[in-house]
Amino acid sequence: MKVTLSVIKADIGSLAGHHTVIPEQIEEASKQLQNAKTSDLINDFHVTHVGDDLELIMTHKMGIDSKEIHKLAWDTFIHVTENVSKKLNLYGAGQDLLSDAFSGNIKAMGPGVAEAEFEERESEPIVVFMADKTEPGAWNNPLFRMFADPFSTAGLVIDESLHDGFVFRVMDVEQNKIVDLKTPEESYDVLALIGNTGRYVIHSIYSKKNNVLAAAASTSRLALIAGKYVGKDDPVCFVRAQHGLPAVGEIIDPFAFPHLVAGWMRGSHNGPLMPVSVKDAKCTRFDGPPRVVALGFQLSGGMLVGPSDMFDDPAFDLARSKSNEIADYLRRQGPFMPARLASEEMEYTTLKTVLDKLKNRFEESS
Ligand code: F6R
């Protein structure tokens, strides 16, 4: 049977700044999705959070870009904003809801969306990744390592069914264009693009052998939608596992290395991506460090079995400890690049005001 998995997220208000959602927001969103499940609009759902982002994980039969499903997510975010965030004066209530009315597709309206329709396999293990205080390009490094790095995914070398490699669909988020590239033969071209994490992001990945969808990620950039800074595009993605695709262990292993991502305080700093359990998915120190959560599910006839909180595991203690060390080191650089992002990637800046003020004091140097 065909099933669609839609992971849709939005920051619609946080407790004490931008660091976490509250249980009432999760409960209220769950009630809305339970109604949609009872009326058969969706098959199943799981509501969770990472940092200040509320995450709706839904399965249904409506396909991608479904107006009904996107409206359900939009209405749920509006409902929680009105009935919880605004009522309790949470900080940044409704922050990511950029439009006054639903326009048919939630993608261009602020919330982040990773979704795909696929044939459910006899057994369908899936890992959903959700991050806060960073951007979609944060997935570039770990997705490449899962699907194209033989030093990370052993199956690429030793499993016949992965050995042919994968097709990476890469999106230029500035030009709104996509390109399909094959690995391993075009790996260097893939890296030439996705090494620029602010501009080229992995949109989805397919197995070369049978064109099976392997991964789908959110690719929106809020700032490009709104034309100004309105909050970071904290990203989501999901990866199908096993039996011709990377094993679950190969999928989560890249996160044992806390690579640097853009985001953190005021969306203007580089920081390590720290893998954490849902209970530790609170962005505290310097509004971070950026965090990622991984939930493992089995699909069963379109229903979600699970989740298992994959980073709630001592096997990731070292990565967390390394993240703290890196965070400490970077903090000591204060306002200097590269701890602070380059001017064009910063979400907050006073540079123009400062330059205007000093305009008449700049002199030709001899
Ligand atoms: C970054 C983020 C926070 C805020 C910061 C300032 O994505 O959410 O780091 O940028 O707390 O927030 P405001 O401008 O709302 O005071």
Ligand code: MG
């Ligand atoms: Mg926020």
Ligand code: MG
């Ligand atoms: Mg956030």
